[in-house]
Amino acid sequence: KMASGQQWVLVEMVQAFYEAPAYHLILEGILILWIVRLLFSKTYKLQERSDLTDKEKEELIEEWQPEPLVPQVSKDHPSLKYDVVSGPPSHKIIVNGKECINFASFNFLGLLDNERVKVCALASLQKYGVGTCGPRGFYGTFDVHLELEERLAKFMRTEEAIIYSYGFATIASAIPAYSKRGDIVFVDEAACFSIQKGLQASRSVIKYFKHNDMEDLERLLKEQEVEDQKNPRKARVTRRFIVVEGLYINTADVCPLPELVNLKYKYKVRIFLEESMSFGVLGEHGRGVTEHFDVNIDDIDLISANMENAVASIGGFCCGRSFVIDHQRLSGQGYCFSASLPPMLAAAAIEALNIMENDPDIFTILREKCRHVHKSLQGIPGLKVVGEPFAPALHLQLERSSGSRETDMKMLPQHLLVCFQCLDRQIAVTQARYLDKEEKFLPSPSIRVVVTIEQTEVEIEKAANCIREAALAILK
Amino acid sequence: KGANKNGAAAQGRPRNRFEQAPLYVAVLTYVGFGIVTLFGYFRDFLRALRLEKCHIAQERQELKEFVPLYQDFENFYTRNLYMRVRDNWNRPICSLPGPVFDLMERVSDDYNWTFRLTGRTLKNVINMGSYNYLGFAENNALFLTTVAEAVRGYGVGTCSTRQEMGNLRIHEELEQLVAEFLGVESAMTFGMGFATNSMNIPALVGKGCLILSDELNHTSLILGARLSGATIRIFKHNNMQSLERLLRDAVCSGQPRTHRPWRKILIMVEGIYSMEGSLVCLPEIVALKKKYKAYLYLDEAHSIGALGPTGRGVIELFGMDAKDIDILMGTFTKSFGAAGGYIAGKKELVDYLRSHSHSAVYASAMSPPVTEQIIRVIKGIMGRGGTNEGLRRVHRLMENTRYFRRRLREMGFIIYGNEDSPVVPLLLYLPAKVVAFSRAMLEKNIGVVVVGFPATPITEARARFCVSAAHTRDMLDKVLDALDEVGDALSIKFSRQKFSPRSELYDGTDFELDS
Numbered sequence: 005k006m007a008s009g010q011q012w013v014l015v016e017m018v019q020a021f022y023e024a025p026a027y028h029l030i031l032e033g034i035l036i037l038w039i040v041r042l043l044f045s046k047t048y049k050l051q052e053r054s055d056l057t058d059k060e061k062e063e064l065i066e067e068w069q070p071e072p073l074v075p076q077v078s079k080d081h082p083s084l085k086y087d088v089v090s091g092p093p094s095h096k097i098i099v100n101g102k103e104c105i106n107f108a109s110f111n112f113l114g115l116l117d118n119e120r121v122k123v124c125a126l127a128s129l130q131k132y133g134v135g136t137c138g139p140r141g142f143y144g145t146f147d148v149h150l151e152l153e154e155r156l157a158k159f160m161r162t163e164e165a166i167i168y169s170y171g172f173a174t175i176a177s178a179i180p181a182y183s184k185r186g187d188i189v190f191v192d193e194a195a196c197f198s199i200q201k202g203l204q205a206s207r208s209v210i211k212y213f214k215h216n217d218m219e220d221l222e223r224l225l226k227e228q229e230v231e232d233q234k235n236p237r238k239a240r241v242t243r244r245f246i247v248v249e250g251l252y253i254n255t256a257d258v259c260p261l262p263e264l265v266n267l268k269y270k271y272k273v274r275i276f277l278e279e280s281m282s283f284g285v286l287g288e289h290g291r292g293v294t295e296h297f298d299v300n301i302d303d304i305d306l307i308s309a310n311m312e313n314a315v316a317s318i319g320g321f322c323c324g325r326s327f328v329i330d331h332q333r334l335s336g337q338g339y340c341f342s343a344s345l346p347p348m349l350a351a352a353a354i355e356a357l358n359i360m361e362n363d364p365d366i367f368t369i370l371r372e373k374c375r376h377v378h379k380s381l382q383g384i385p386g387l388k389v390v391g392e393p394f395a396p397a398l399h400l401q402l403e404r405s406s407g408s409r410e411t412d413m414k415m416l417p418q419h420l421l422v423c424f425q426c427l428d429r430q431i432a433v434t435q436a437r438y439l440d441k442e443e444k445f446l447p448s449p450s451i452r453v454v455v456t457i458e459q460t461e462v463e464i465e466k467a468a469n470c471i472r473e474a475a476l477a478i479l480k
Numbered sequence: 481k482g483a484n485k486n487g488a489a490a491q492g493r494p495r496n497r498f499e500q501a502p503l504y505v506a507v508l509t510y511v512g513f514g515i516v517t518l519f520g521y522f523r524d525f526l527r528a529l530r531l532e533k534c535h536i537a538q539e540r541q542e543l544k545e546f547v548p549l550y551q552d553f554e555n556f557y558t559r560n561l562y563m564r565v566r567d568n569w570n571r572p573i574c575s576l577p578g579p580v581f582d583l584m585e586r587v588s589d590d591y592n593w594t595f596r597l598t599g600r601t602l603k604n605v606i607n608m609g610s611y612n613y614l615g616f617a618e619n620n621a622l623f624l625t626t627v628a629e630a631v632r633g634y635g636v637g638t639c640s641t642r643q644e645m646g647n648l649r650i651h652e653e654l655e656q657l658v659a660e661f662l663g664v665e666s667a668m669t670f671g672m673g674f675a676t677n678s679m680n681i682p683a684l685v686g687k688g689c690l691i692l693s694d695e696l697n698h699t700s701l702i703l704g705a706r707l708s709g710a711t712i713r714i715f716k717h718n719n720m721q722s723l724e725r726l727l728r729d730a731v732c733s734g735q736p737r738t739h740r741p742w743r744k745i746l747i748m749v750e751g752i753y754s755m756e757g758s759l760v761c762l763p764e765i766v767a768l769k770k771k772y773k774a775y776l777y778l779d780e781a782h783s784i785g786a787l788g789p790t791g792r793g794v795i796e797l798f799g800m801d802a803k804d805i806d807i808l809m810g811t812f813t814k815s816f817g818a819a820g821g822y823i824a825g826k827k828e829l830v831d832y833l834r835s836h837s838h839s840a841v842y843a844s845a846m847s848p849p850v851t852e853q854i855i856r857v858i859k860g861i862m863g864r865g866g867t868n869e870g871l872r873r874v875h876r877l878m879e880n881t882r883y884f885r886r887r888l889r890e891m892g893f894i895i896y897g898n899e900d901s902p903v904v905p906l907l908l909y910l911p912a913k914v915v916a917f918s919r920a921m922l923e924k925n926i927g928v929v930v931v932g933f934p935a936t937p938i939t940e941a942r943a944r945f946c947v948s949a950a951h952t953r954d955m956l957d958k959v960l961d962a963l964d965e966v967g968d969a970l971s972i973k974f975s976r977q978k979f980s981p982r983s984e985l986y987d988g989t990d991f992e993l994d995s
Contacts, residue, residue: 056732064732065772070744073775073806074684074832083835086647092634092848093645108645109638116635125636125849126628133576133619134627134853135817137610140570142929144610147574147584169819170672172679172843182549197842201678204707243547272546302540312844316637318671327537331550333570334558341699342674343611343813349847352636434644437841442682452644 082420083437087427092117095458097432104432105463107453112285112396113356113366114458115316121355128351136344140333144344152350155357156321160291161301165323166332169345171310172198173338174320175278178308179247180206181335182328187243190224190273192216193445194254199247199278200444205337212444215255218263221246225271244273250282250293254436254447256391256398258282261297265304274305284314285396290360290367314360317353319345366457370396373464374455380468381453386479387422387471390450399436399450400471402479418478419449425474431467496718496758496898501974505909509939512910520560535593561911566592568918568930574601577610577617579950583927602925606955608945609929613786613902614873615950616817616857627852634848642834646845654851658822661858662792663802666831667824669854670839671846673781673811674700676821679838681748681777682708684807688743690730692723692774694760696753701779705748711735717756720764723747727772745774751783751794751810755936755944757897757905759783762798766805775806785815786902791861791874797900818853820846877902877949880956884947887960892973896942904945906963906972913970914941920969924962 021029056064077084090098094117097106115121128148138144149167156165168174179202183189187208191199194215203210211228213221232239246268248259261277268275279292287295292309294301301307306328310320322329332339360366371394378393381400391398402419419435426433436452453467526532536559539549567588575582585600610617618624630650640646651669658667670676681704685691689710693701695717705712713730715722727745734741747769749760760778769776780793788796793810795802802808807829811821823833834840860870881902888895894907908914911932918930932941947956967973 061728061732065728068731068741068773070742070773070775072828073744074829076828077831077835081835083643083841084831086642086834087645088647088649088652089645090649093638093640093648094635097645099645106645109640111637111639116637116639118635122631122635125631129624129628129631129849130619130621131576133578133617133624133817134850135577135617135813135819137577137612137617137813137817142569142609143571143573143577143581143607143927145570145572147572150572170675170843172839173672173675176678197838201707201838205703240547241551243549269542274543274546274549310844312637312639316635316639318637318844318847325537325540327539328549330537334562337699337703338672338674342672343811343819346819346847346850348631348849349636432645434640437641437643439836439838439841442838 099432104430106432107467108432108434110313111316111456112314114456115356121352124355125348125352128348132347135346140344146347148347148350152354160323162323164326164329165321166329168320168338171312171320175199175308176202177336177338178322181332183208183245190246192248194252196253245276246273247276250279253281256395261293261299276306277304279307279309283309289364311353315353315356318349370457377455377464380464384472384475386475396455398453401448401450419451421478422474426470429470431470498896499894506939509909516561563592565915576619579948580604581607606926609927611814611946612948613815615948626856627849630849630852638845642840642845650848650851654855657858662824664824665827667822668830668833669822671820673813673821677701677704683836685710685746690742690745692726693748701748718761746777747774748777751780752901754782757901757903759898777807778805780810782814784810812854816854816857818850873949880947880951884956892975894975902947905942907942908972920966926959926962
């Protein structure tokens with residue numbers, strides 16, 4: 005029965021053959037011949053790669069000279085010579101052998117040499133040793149980390165917090181975890197370097213708006229809205245973010261957070277807030293710029309801060325709602341692929357949080373001192389104070405900025421000379437350091453003056469006078 | 481001193497092994513993933529119909545009209561595969577990560593959506609997961625006296641960057657010591673190992689340069705390469721023909737489309753690859769690099785301190801000269817029991833990094849007690865301070881590694897990598913076995929690390945053991961017996977190679993203690 009079935013199919017085929025029109029058969033025949041030809045012809049590459057013979061290749065390999073691995077750095081490059089600090093970088097700091105008063109370390113709350121913090125760190129050292137020997141996923145999660153995350157979430161009154169082992173890596177890993185290729189990020193021009201690196205790693209479309217200029221931002225948002233209407237399908241899957249800092253490290257002023265929240269709901273963009281300089285500084289209880297402006301913290305999608313300024317430890321954290329933060333536990337590169345924070349540093353951070361919670365007066369005192377310093381530094385010939393009166397890290401910029409970067413750069417050594425003179429007179433200030441070629445919007449050269457809670461009025465007066473004299477001597 | 485002896489030994493050094501499993505295993509693995517994926521879709525369907533409770537955190541009501549933060553399919557894997565088995569990762573511990581540690585007991589009432597800590601601890605679980613190669617994760621008060629002094633004297637933070645006011649004398653001491661330890665001119669240290677790569681590779685190469693990177697390089701190397709803006713080409717893992725072909729092509733053809741010559745060519749490799757346990761073929765790579773005038777970046781995150789007769793890493797193991805490698809990079813997290821990383825090499829290189837590295841300008845300096853810990857460990861390994869303890873640990877690590885690997889191969893497991901590498905991946909392949917293995921070992925009071933997709937290829941899920949010098953023979957025997965039992969119960973002894981213990985005649989074991 006099978007044989008007859010097969011025969012039957014064969015008969016059908018032959019019949020079809022006869023019944024087909026001639027052009028059909030001819031076309032099929034040509035196609036089959038073409039396929040046979042293609043199968044047997046030699047393959048060729050689209051790019052004419054090389055007719056180079058082996059001998060020519062050897063010659064090319066011999067001739068090629070690469071650049072030297074690194075360009076020559078001249079011996080008197082200003083960034084080559086570091087100031088050497090012997091002993092702890094606390095209030096009285098020994099720089100290059102001379103004891104000075106510290107106006108350069110970001111030790112805002114004076115927790116760097118706090119006895120309680122040191123005792124907690126020692127206890128942790130005796131229990132856990134130094135390192136964690138593993139990333140969070142592979143037995144690198146200690147109870148101290150879990151405790152610190154809980155405490156931070158409670159302190160900031162958010163649902164969840166996540167810790168990173170290095171301050172720089174915090175925002176630089178958080179941004180690429182959410183914003184991918186094709187998404188749009190609106191960033192302030194004065195954003196710090198770690199934000200810029202996070203944006204670069206995310207491969208998103210970056211749009212800069214002028215520093216603290218809400219009209220410029222609104223203009224960009226409106227333009228984006230127009231674009232969206234042209235392509236609504238794409239717009240429905242393109243995420244948008246605004247990245248701002250609470251207290252900018254480069255310009256020492258605050259972002260206008262209430263207006264930003266309004267823009268958020270009007271144009272449907274999410275806000276990422278970087279609070280490294282304002283955590284532990286602004287707000288009645290030190291909760292940062294959200295408390296300062298009395299904005300509901302749930303309105304900010306992600307708050308990121310490092311623990312290397314006010315908290316005087318090492319590391320960083322992000323806090324927000326669980327919906328947002330939990331995602332970083334699997335996609336934050338600096339979290340998943342890096343060893344966790346040494347428990348000693350986490351214990352020190354917990355104790356610092358305890359101190360901050362028990363004693364909220366320190367924030368008021370710090371703000372008083374900031375105002376005092378801001379006032380004392382006014383009227384220095386040649387230098388202008390840049391920053392809000394309550395900002396703890398001020399900049400002293402050239403008053404007469406010539407507008408051209410080359411002339412400003414020639415003034416650069418003068419800033420250094422002012423710093424050197426101050427160091428001579430036992431006031432430690434430093435020039436604000438940037439990577440000239442890497443920054444998108446290079447800030448003007450300036451001297452950084454940091455206010456800490458341990459500075460007395462006498463010392464602040466002395467510092468102001470010292471800077472004034474140095475400026476008079478050098479900048480005239 | 482030991483260079484010549486090891487040069488001879490390097491010729492007979494066993495190669496990296498990557499045994500293939502039988503075909504049925506690969507088929508079963510795909511079937512396993514297929515079944516789980518189908519169930520995942522089914523569950524998503526039930527969730528959409530509200531028949532199944534949705535445990536995942538939800539967006540705020542006010543933001544319902546915003547573009548969703550996560551696409552549904554991005555989270556499919558997390559929701560349906562990872563959640564069900566995630567009790568095998570992120571296990572919290574409450575003691576130091578030594579050869580044994582205490583795990584906090586964690587239970588879930590709703591199939592791993594939420595955990596709660598019961599308050600009990602599992603004591604003395606044998607630790608086969610932490611990167612504690614030389615056993616310097618310790619809390620012996622005597623050994624840690626200088627570190628405690630550093631905490632009392634310096635505090636814990638630095639509150640400034642290296643270029644501003646954060647350059648402490650202790651940092652300079654550490655850098656000199658690292659340079660001496662490695663036998664190079666100069667070194668620079670950074671506060672985080674991951675960031676050492678991602679912040680310094682962009683300073684060294686840029687647009688117009690070519691990076692040739694190994695297939696299995698770590699995420700930090702890949703991130704650093706991407707941030708630099710250079711062109712990246714990938715060569716097959718440890719495959720010298722693939723690398724040579726790329727090099728020839730690059731030098732002869734130049735940059736794509738314009739055919740201008742490349743400014744620099746940088747080859748990036750690691751000493752030990754942490755997922756495979758394989759060693760880099762260093763002599764061949766150095767020969768290639770010299771022939772084609774490329775630069776070599778060697779990331780010794782796992783191998784520094786753990787390989788070589790005196791713990792100087794993979795360079796010493798192969799008997800090569802550290803001056804042949806242009807950029808030596810490593811981390812202090814693994815063998816040194818601290819945190820941070822370093823880059824070492826010629827003085828010009830390090831001077832350039834001091835002025836142009838992103839980390840020196842924008843990231844805070846290393847914490848002083850952590851610096852002191854690294855100093856004391858390096859002094860210990862170098863034999864300063866009058867004891868041989870450091871060197872003894874290096875040798876014990878080597879013995880433990882050899883013993884552990886030999887016994888595992890005798891039992892019939894498939895192990896990847898080189899005989900000398902303390903990272904031992906044991907292949908499990910099927911996703912269900914991966915999870916069962918981890919849980920079974922925990923019941924026997926042994927903590928292991930299992931890794932699956934996406935960190936490894938989809939068919940090659942594995943368990944990864946990290947042998948430590950602090951493990952005693954008893955601990956290793958206990959682990960091996962447990963592995964034997966669990967291996968039989970789960971039938972994961974896939975190896976088809978007959979292994980005879982007598983065939984391993986090492987002439988590399990004749991390095992003596994120079995005391």
